[in-house]
Amino acid sequence: xxxxxxxxDVHFAYTRVPVLEHVSFDVQAGDxxxxxxxxxxxxxxxxxxxxGLEKGSGDIALFGTPxxxxxxxxxxxxxxxxxxxxxxxFPISAEEVVLMGLSHQLGSGVSVSELKQVHEAMQxxxxxxxxGTIFHDLSIGQQQRVLLARAIVSNPEVLIxxxxxxxxxxxxxxxxxxxxxxxxxxxxxxxxxITHDTGExxxxxxxxxxVDKTVVFxxxxxxxxxxxxxxxxxxxxAQHTIDHLHNHHGHCPLGENCAQCxxxxxxxxEGNHA
Amino acid sequence: MLEFLSYGxxxxxxxxxxxxxxxxxxxxxxxxxxxxxxxxxxxSHVCLTGVAVALLTSTSxxxxxxxxxxxxxxxxxxxxxxxxxxxxxxxxxxxAVGLSVGLLITALAGxxxxxxxxxxxxxxxxxSASETILCAVLLLIVLVGLKLFYxxxxxxxxxxxxxxxxxxxxxxxxxxxxxxxxxxxxxAFKVVGIFLISAMLIIPPVAALLISRTFKQVLWLxxxxxxxxxxxxxxxxxxxxxxxxxxxxxxxxxxxxxAFMWSKCYxx
Numbered sequence: 001x002x003x004x005x006x007x008x009d010v011h012f013a014y015t016r017v018p019v020l021e022h023v024s025f026d027v028q029a030g031d032x033x034x035x036x037x038x039x040x041x042x043x044x045x046x047x048x049x050x051x052g053l054e055k056g057s058g059d060i061a062l063f064g065t066p067x068x069x070x071x072x073x074x075x076x077x078x079x080x081x082x083x084x085x086x087x088x089x090f091p092i093s094a095e096e097v098v099l100m101g102l103s104h105q106l107g108s109g110v111s112v113s114e115l116k117q118v119h120e121a122m123q124x125x126x127x128x129x130x131x132g133t134i135f136h137d138l139s140i141g142q143q144q145r146v147l148l149a150r151a152i153v154s155n156p157e158v159l160i161x162x163x164x165x166x167x168x169x170x171x172x173x174x175x176x177x178x179x180x181x182x183x184x185x186x187x188x189x190x191x192x193x194i195t196h197d198t199g200e201x202x203x204x205x206x207x208x209x210x211v212d213k214t215v216v217f218x219x220x221x222x223x224x225x226x227x228x229x230x231x232x233x234x235x236x237x238a239q240h241t242i243d244h245l246h247n248h249h250g251h252c253p254l255g256e257n258c259a260q261c262x263x264x265x266x267x268x269x270e271g272n273h274a
Numbered sequence: 275m276l277e278f279l280s281y282g283x284x285x286x287x288x289x290x291x292x293x294x295x296x297x298x299x300x301x302x303x304x305x306x307x308x309x310x311x312x313x314x315x316x317x318s319h320v321c322l323t324g325v326a327v328a329l330l331t332s333t334s335x336x337x338x339x340x341x342x343x344x345x346x347x348x349x350x351x352x353x354x355x356x357x358x359x360x361x362x363x364x365x366x367x368x369x370a371v372g373l374s375v376g377l378l379i380t381a382l383a384g385x386x387x388x389x390x391x392x393x394x395x396x397x398x399x400x401x402s403a404s405e406t407i408l409c410a411v412l413l414l415i416v417l418v419g420l421k422l423f424y425x426x427x428x429x430x431x432x433x434x435x436x437x438x439x440x441x442x443x444x445x446x447x448x449x450x451x452x453x454x455x456x457x458x459x460x461x462a463f464k465v466v467g468i469f470l471i472s473a474m475l476i477i478p479p480v481a482a483l484l485i486s487r488t489f490k491q492v493l494w495l496x497x498x499x500x501x502x503x504x505x506x507x508x509x510x511x512x513x514x515x516x517x518x519x520x521x522x523x524x525x526x527x528x529x530x531x532x533a534f535m536w537s538k539c540y541x542x
Contacts, residue, residue: 053435073441084433090307091486092432100429103440108424108490134487150436 001028003064004158004190005050010058012042012049018213019045020056025209025218027192029157032184033218034205035194041212043194044081044162050192051078051160062158074103077156081163081194083143094138094146095131098122101153121153122146124179140167148176152183158190159183165197173197177204278512286406287398288508291465291522293409295474295500297416298462299482301455302475303496306483307431310361313350313452314472316369317459320346321468322376324460325393330383335393336405339460346372347452355445396467396519398508409461416454420493423447428489465504466519474500477526481533485540499529 003026010023019042027033035043049056052067060067063075098118099110122128125145130138135146144167151159159180165173181204183189193205208224210217210233217223217230224230278284298314305311324339331338346368353364392400401409420427429437430447437444455475462471482495507522 048435051435051439053438071441073439076439078436078439080433080435084436089483090432090489091483091492092428092489096428096489097432100425100432100436100440106422106425108421 001030003027004029004031004062005192006059006061006064007050008059010046010049010056010060012045012054012056020049020213022214023058023211025215027190029190030184030188032181032191032204032206033193033209034202034207035192035209035211036196037211037216043211046211047160047162047192047194051076074154075157077101077151077154077159079144079147079151079159079161079164081166083140083147083167089134089136092135093132094127094135095119095122097135097146098127098149098153101150103154117153117155118149121149124152125149126175141169141172144168145172145176148179155187156189158192161191161193163194163196165195180204278509283399283401284508284512286401286403287465287518288505290401290406290409290461291398291504291508292501293406293413294458294462294465295478295504295522296497297409297413297458298471298474299478299496299500300416300420300493301451301458302479303482303492304427304431304451305455305475306479308448308451310365310452311476312362312365312472313347313455314459314475316350316365316372317343317347317456318463318468318471319369319376320372321393321460321463321471323372323379324376325463325468326376326379326383330379336408336460336464339463340457343456343460344453347456348449351445351448351452393463394468395517396463396465396470398465398518398522401464405461405464412454412457412461416458419450419454427451466522470519470523473523473526477523477530478503481526481530484530484533484537499526499533503529 005027006025008024010020011018012020023046035046037043045054048054050060050062050067052070062070063072065072095118098121099114101121102114102117119128119131122131125148127142127145127149130142130146135143138146144164148164151161161180165176168176180191180193184191184204192209202221205221207220208217209215210224210230212233216233217227219227279288302311302314305313320343321339324342325335327333327342328335328338350361350364350368353359353367354361426437426442426447429440429442430444434444459471459475462474466474478496478499479492481499482492486492486495503522503525506525508518510516510525511518511521
């Protein structure tokens with residue numbers, strides 16, 4: 001599989017406090033990467049550096065092109081952690097928000113083909129009924145689905161998502177992750193997803209990346225469960241829980257020991273086995 | 275009742291005032307949404323430096339102020355980006371420096387005089403023909419810029435990080451926006467005075483944002499409110515013999531209150 005995103009010895013610091021150090025990895029086309037790690041571990045910063053929103057040192061290449069020379073941004077879809085609208089009222093419809101995901105043309109007109117793309121993306125995220133509604137008037141969960149439509153409207157080859165499910169209810173979350181899984185499996189879209197919700201999303205993810213200032217681990221789920229580096233960070237029990245959640249469909253190989261984690265196997269990437 | 279329209283200086287004042295008010299309102303919509311509302315206030319204080327230098331060197335305050343205010347605006351953006359401090363703090367710093375330098379120059383030149391007071395409180399009825407043409411050119415630039423870069427501007431205002439990922443040159447868009455605003459501010463100090471310029475950039479957009487359902491509606495209503503406030507302000511100041519600049523701003527305030535009540539009754 002060709003490389004779509006390669007980072008080599010990337011560093012980043014806010015003023016003098018290092019946030020990322022010696023970060024190297026290679027994401028290949030079709031990967032579905034779950035990025036996990038502790039709060040303040042640099043996950044969001046890493047995505048920002050990849051997208052050129054923060055300037056780090058080291059080498060980043062998107063589709064083989066160095067980041068500084070990369071122009072084909074239509075190939076990348078992005079969904080941030082926070083909704084862009086705060087208290088102030090920005091009178092713009094959900095449809096217009098999705099339109100922002102397409103390349104920006106001169107002028108204020110919108111072509112028929114652009115509108116068609118917008119409606120298709122809204123259909124996929126089940127937000128078509130909000131097309132004419134002012135974005136600000138939607139609930140946070142509905143806004144997040146509209147923003148997902150904006151991220152996928154250009155039919156990107158790579159989707160970069162930063163904890164997109166935090167504001168979603170259980171039903172929307174399932175729809176959300178099913179859609180991402182579908183995009184990955186049926187259309188081959190490469191996905192990088194920061195999440196703390198490993199239980200829900202885990203069934204779709206093909207690889208884990210554990211980030212804590214550096215890439216502690218990057219590999220398949222099975223490799224994750226047997227990695228010594230991860231064991232040092234999380235402890236073998238937590239590793240095993242993830243393995244259990246994703247591969248054993250409720251039949252815990254730990255047997256009685258698993259009574260500690262309850263029936264729903266809540267798990268936090270900080271290493272707490274709750 | 276319309277007798278005041280027969281005076282040439284009033285006609286020029288109305289035309290120049292309307293052109294500047296519309297330009298300020300249109301630019302103000304983006305500044306308000308980008309939380310840069312107070313940049314007009316900062317720029318207006320820097321205008322004092324331009325005016326003081328112009329009075330000291332006997333040159334045109336308008337032409338002298340334009341480059342100085344532009345440099346200060348670029349400074350505000352640079353401070354915000356480079357030192358990662360809040361925009362309002364950067365505006366406060368540049369504003370204070372602009373005001374201090376202006377006051378120092380004025381003191382060195384021998385103190386305040388009538389000309390300077392005219393700039394502080396506005397003298398719309400002394401707008402020259404060349405300044406009126408400049409106002410028309412400004413509005414034309416704003417309208418053409420809006421027409422061409424509408425989608426870039428809206429995207430950069432709505433969600434700057436995402437706009438970056440769509441290859442929108444956000445920093446360039448911001449720079450152009452504040453550069454054009456600099457010219458608008460300099461032209462507006464003749465209309466309402468240095469102390470009140472920021473109100474022309476803020477109040478009409480805020481009123482329009484309260485009651486509009488679409489972004490284009492915001493732009494239309496903001497410019498309409500700006501123009502109406504200039505006409506009503508000049509008329510009232512003529513009838514009651516009161517300062518035109520302050521009257522224009524109070525009319526703006528009345529429009530804002532009306533919009534607020536409308537929004538409470540009819541807008542969700």
